[in-house]
Amino acid sequence: MGSENFLQDNLAEHLLELAMKSGAEAAEVYQSRSLSRPIFFEANRLKQLETSQSEGTALRLWRNGRPGLTVAYGNIEPQAMVERSLALSQLNQPEPVELVANSGVSYPDLGHTVPIEVLVNWGKQAIALVRDAYPDVLCNSDWECDVENTRLVNTAGLDCYYTDTTLSCYMSAEWVRGDDFLSVSDGQTQRDELDPEKLAYQILQRLIWARNNVPAPSGRVPVLFTSKAADMLWGTVQAALNGKRVLDKASPWADRLGQLVVAPSLSLYQDPQAGPYSCPFDDEGCPTNSLVFIQDGVLQNFYSDRTTGRQLGTGSTGNGFRASLGSYPSPGLFNFLIQPGSASLPNLIQQMDDGLIVDQMLGGGSGISGDFSINIDLGYRVQNGQVIGRIKDTMVAGNIYSALKQLVSLGSDADWNGSCYTPSLIVEGLSITSRNK
Numbered sequence: 162m163g164s165e166n167f168l169q170d171n172l173a174e175h176l177l178e179l180a181m182k183s184g185a186e187a188a189e190v191y192q193s194r195s196l197s198r199p200i201f202f203e204a205n206r207l208k209q210l211e212t213s214q215s216e217g218t219a220l221r222l223w224r225n226g227r228p229g230l231t232v233a234y235g236n237i238e239p240q241a242m243v244e245r246s247l248a249l250s251q252l253n254q255p256e257p258v259e260l261v262a263n264s265g266v267s268y269p270d271l272g273h274t275v276p277i278e279v280l281v282n283w284g285k286q287a288i289a290l291v292r293d294a295y296p297d298v299l300c301n302s303d304w305e306c307d308v309e310n311t312r313l314v315n316t317a318g319l320d321c322y323y324t325d326t327t328l329s330c331y332m333s334a335e336w337v338r339g340d341d342f343l344s345v346s347d348g349q350t351q352r353d354e355l356d357p358e359k360l361a362y363q364i365l366q367r368l369i370w371a372r373n374n375v376p377a378p379s380g381r382v383p384v385l386f387t388s389k390a391a392d393m394l395w396g397t398v399q400a401a402l403n404g405k406r407v408l409d410k411a412s413p414w415a416d417r418l419g420q421l422v423v424a425p426s427l428s429l430y431q432d433p434q435a436g437p438y439s440c441p442f443d444d445e446g447c448p449t450n451s452l453v454f455i456q457d458g459v460l461q462n463f464y465s466d467r468t469t470g471r472q473l474g475t476g477s478t479g480n481g482f483r484a485s486l487g488s489y490p491s492p493g494l495f496n497f498l499i500q501p502g503s504a505s506l507p508n509l510i511q512q513m514d515d516g517l518i519v520d521q522m523l524g525g526g527s528g529i530s531g532d533f534s535i536n537i538d539l540g541y542r543v544q545n546g547q548v549i550g551r552i553k554d555t556m557v558a559g560n561i562y563s564a565l566k567q568l569v570s571l572g573s574d575a576d577w578n579g580s581c582y583t584p585s586l587i588v589e590g591l592s593i594t595s596r597n598k
Contacts, residue, residue: 193218195307198210205288288302323441429453433496517541
C-alpha cells in the first residue's frame, strides 16, 4: 500500500503513453489508494473488526484543447479508459492546458500505523472510564487507522507522491432517564496516538452538565460555541475566502482586501503540515503553502487553484483540490487554523452572566450569505458563570459575519474537526428562540 507501489505498477506511465499515441496533446493521471482498519463498539461491547481498501485512478487529457476526464476503480483497462476520455473531450469547450512541470518529487511518509490490538484497548479504556461514572450509559464508538497514498503524474514531467497515516476515533454515550433521551458525542483526529482518557473526560463533562433540564434563555444573549460546534462558523468564512467566489462577486469580502472584516482578535491561516493530515502538493501538483488569510481581523489573502489564480492575476496559492476523483480541481482549503486565545473552556464559561453553550447542532450551517437558523441538538444554559443544565427544543439564528465582528473571547482549547483547527469562542448578536413552556 506504500507510495512505492505506484512506481512499481507503471499504470500511470502506460495511460499517459496511450493518451499521447491516441492524439492527446497533454494528459495527467491522479491515483489514490487507501487502507483502513476500523473497529466498532456497540452498546459497550466490541462488535466488529473491518478492513477496507479502495483504489481509484483519474485520467484527464486534452485533445484540440478540450478536456476529457475518466475515473476507474479496481482493475483498469487502460485503452478503454483513454478512449472514453477522448470521447468525453469532444463534449467540452476548449480551455487552457495548465499542467505543473516538475521532476520526480517524493515526500517522507508521515504518521505511523497502529496495531488493531492497540485500537481495541483504547476503545475499551474509554468506555470503561465513562461507565465507571455512569453505569446506565450505553456507549458506541469506532477507532480507525487510515493510510492514504496519492500520486500525480503528467506529460509535462511532473511525478510526485506521498503517504499519509491518520488515526481517528468517535464516541457517543446514550443516557435514557424515563422519557428523556440524551446522546452526547465527541471524537479525535490525531497523528501516531489517540487519547482515550481525554475523550472519556469530554463525554463525562457533558453528561455532568446535562444532569438537569432547564429552560433556555430567550432573545439575544452571549453564545459559546465549543470547539466541536465552532466549525459551523468557519464553513461560511472559508467560502468567503474562496477565490472563485471572489471572481463571481459572490463573496461579501471580494473588495475588502486590507480592511477589517472580523474582530481584531481573530487571525486565520492555512498550514498544510500543521495537523493530523499532511498535503505537500495540491491535486494539480502545485506545492501547498502556509498562507495567512486574516491577521488581527484584517483580510490579507484569498485562496485559488491555477485557473482561478490566473483569472485573479495572483497565481495559484496551491489550493487546487478535487472534491472527488471524478471532479476537476477547484479552489479548496487544507488545514485551516484559527489562532487560539488564552482562556480555558471553564474560564470562558465563567465570563458569562447569562448565556448559552452550543455543543451539537442539527442540520448544516449557513450559505455564503452568512444567515443561519439551526436547531441545537445539545446545548447548556449558563448563569452567573456556571452551567446549570441542559436546554431542549431551542434554536439559534443570526448572521455569521456579524457575529464574528462581535467576538467576545477566544478559548485556548483548539482542536481538530477534520482539517479545521478551532478553539471554543463566545460571540454576541445571535437570537435564541425556544418552545419551553
